[in-house]
Amino acid sequence: MSDMDTAGAKTGLTLDKAEITLNGDRLAAVDAHISPGEILTVMGPSGSGKSTLLAYVAGFLDPVFSATGRIRLNGLDVTALPPERRGMGLLFQDPLLFPHLSVGGNLMFGLTPAIKGHAARHQAVEAALSYVGMDDFLDRDPATLSGGQRARVALMRTLLSKPEALLLDEPFSKLDTARRGQVRDLVFAEARQRGLPVLLVTHDAVDARAAGGPCIELA
Secondary structure, three states, rough: HHHHOOOOOOOOEEEEEEEEOOOOEEEEEEEEEEOOOEEEEOOOOOOOOOHHHHHHHHHHOOOOOOEEEEEEOOOEEEOOHHHOOOOOEEEEEOOOOOOOOOOOHHHHHHHHOOOHHHHHHHHHHHHHHHOOEEEEEEEOOOHHHEEEHHHHHHHHHEEEEEEEEEEEEEOOOOOOOHHHHHHHHHHHHHHHOOOEEEEEEEHHHHHHHOOOOEEEEOO
């Protein structure tokens, strides 16, 4: 079946013999399929190529690295597409909220253009905040938020862009123990409910177990 035949169907995320090398030395190699709602965890110590692999999937691999293989999302080969056209939503160790924008402004930035009109877009942002228990935070400065609150805003900003897959680069690692489990459960639950394939890179075995999916370990 061709890419054109399957493009648009929710078939998941495929890393087809994806391999990253640096100066001829192999850093990471993954050949895997992630079904809608499934979480694939890639584990390994610092320097094992986890984040580099994720950068390749997302489309912003540093040119110092070389890569082979194909990346397919819902049947479409996205290997040659720029990051903004791949349909990937990303969450990093740091929430990376824009400091010059309010909480509402950050969410508005991520909102899909498919929602048109000021009233409709404002309503979508308010609904997103209400969903994560932050009803009165629309005008708040991100600098006043706790770590858990920033993580929730970052998640909703990503989901408001309507991604077709989630790429997670240790997004729970800087949260305290109490918040870590709550935010992690929220992220995983949303991915499953929305049928998003998830690629999680981490060095934390607790996160890997909580993901509940297959796990690949890099040396």
